Amino acid sequence: xxxxxxxxxxxxxxxxxxxxxxxxxxxxxxxxxxxxxxxxxxxxxxxxxxxxxxxxxxxxxxxxxxxxxxxxxxxxxxxxxxxxxxxxxxxxxxxxxxxxxxxxxxxxxxxxxxx
Numbered sequence: 001x002x003x004x005x006x007x008x009x010x011x012x013x014x015x016x017x018x019x020x021x022x023x024x025x026x027x028x029x030x031x032x033x034x035x036x037x038x039x040x041x042x043x044x045x046x047x048x049x050x051x052x053x054x055x056x057x058x059x060x061x062x063x064x065x066x067x068x069x070x071x072x073x074x075x076x077x078x079x080x081x082x083x084x085x086x087x088x089x090x091x092x093x094x095x096x097x098x099x100x101x102x103x104x105x106x107x108x109x110x111x112x113x114x115x
Contacts, residue, residue: 028059049082
C-alpha cells in the first residue's frame with residue numbers, strides 16, 4: 001500500500017463459451033471482497049487471480065465460501081493461478097486443495113466446460 005492509499009480494485013468480466021470469466025485486479029480484502037462476491041452467478045465461473053497483488057483473510061474466506069457453495073451444487077469454480085505471493089497464501093493456509101486450478105484462463109474455461 002502506498003502513502004496515497006490502496007491500489008484501485010477493478011473487476012473485469014466476460015462470458016466465454018458459457019463460462020463467466022472474472023478477472024479482479026488490485027487487492028482482494030475486507031473493502032473489496034463484497035464487490036467480487038456480488039459478481040458470482042449461478043453458472044460455471046473462472047476466477048483469474050493473476051491481476052491480484054494481495055489477498056487478505058476476508059478475501060480468502062470469500063473464495064473458500066464460494067468454492068464450497070459451488071462444490072455442493074456441482075457448479076464449476078476454477079481458479080487461474082496468480083503470482084507467487086498470492087499462491088503462497090493458499091499453500092500456507094492449507095486450502096490450496098479446496099480449489100480446482102488452471103495455469104491460464106483458456107485452460108480454465110476449457111476445464112469448466114467439461115466438469
